[in-house]
Amino acid sequence: MAKNKKDRKKITRKLLHKYRMVVLNEDTFEEKLSFKLTRLNVFVTITLSAIILIAATTYIIAFTPLKEYIPGYSSAQLKQQASQLAYQSDSLQQVLKLNNQYLSSIKNVLTGKADTSSLHRDSLLENPIMEQEIEAIEPSRADSLLREEVAQEDKYNVLPSATDNIDFSLFPPVKGSISEGYDAKDKHYAVDIVVAKNTPVKSVADGRVIFSEWTTETGYVIIIKHEYGLLSVYKHNASLSKEQGENVRRGEVIATAGSTGEYTTGPHLHFELWNEAVPVDPTDYIDFD
Structure with missing residues (x-):
């Protein structure tokens, strides 16, 4: 101390x-x-x-005008001038457009496509020529057949319309008869397709495996994430040929069908389809027959 x-x-x-x-x-x-x-x-x-x-x-x-000389600062006067120049530029574009329309009218008069009564500059201000009116055309037979074909394609397309992405369509995971269909009321958000044991199960579209494991209730399960917020789920498999994180192609074998898990009554594929975290009926987009 x-x-x-x-x-x-x-x-x-x-x-x-x-x-x-x-x-x-x-x-x-x-x-x-x-x-x-x-x-x-x-x-x-x-x-x-x-x-x-x-x-x-x-x-x-x-609080002084000296700040205008500091890099990064701009004066209120410069901003006001920039706004005025933007308005003037827009006005000049409108004037140029009217002049072009007037010159086009003169050309039509000189070539005999119009008479001198239509050659009036003030009339452009009252009724400016914006665009040519679209003429209604009746669809041809070929066009009607094409529209019908596209509508049939939309039936099995998860996208709003077939024209959104022509390359994106769903491949049936297996072929077989449906023993139990999609029923949202009973919370059966899937279709059960009866197939022989060890039938190859294929991916419905290109994507990445986000789950590939064994579960007590549904046996071997694999879940694939696709584009456009789409998920496909395959349950009760006998074996899995893809692991979590792997990329798969449309139609590529990802598992073999079986009857694993507690909630199964025989060899079949329990297939679910989810769009933007909402279950959908797979038969609306895939033909399993």
Whole structure:
């Protein structure tokens, strides 16, 4: 404790010890100015000067036009001029469009496609020629047949329309008869397709395997994530040929059908289809026959 007190007193003496700063004439050594200073006074003076300098700089940047010369700042006048130039540019485009329409009318008169009564500049302002009217055309037989074909393709397409992505269509995982269909009321969000044991199960579309494991209730299960928020689920398999994280192609074998798990009554594929986290009836998009 005594040592600490001595150290403090020593520091205090150093801070308060007085010094004299003298300004002398170099030739005559005559004293011109003199100041009494302490270390504490010098520290306080420097600190206050720094604070005042920072405050003055902040004020100049915030409240004076000098801030316009700082990179990254733009004046209100420049912004106003930019807005006015944008409006003028838009107006010039409109004038240019009307002039082009007027010149087009002159051309039509000179080529005999129109009479001089239509050659009136003011009429463009009243009824400007925007675009040619679209003529209604009755669809041909070939067009009707094409529309019918596209509608049939839409029946088995999970997308809103077949034209959204022509390359995207669903491949049947297996072929067989459906023993139990999709029933949302009974919470059976799948179709059960009866197949022989060890029948190859194929991916309905390109995607990535996000689950490939054994479960007590549904045996070997594999889930694949596809484009457009689509998920396909395959349950009760006898074996799995793809692991989690692998990429699969449309029609590629991913498992073999079986009868594993507690909730099974024989060899079949329990197939689910989910679109944007909502279960959908697979028979609306895939033909299993």
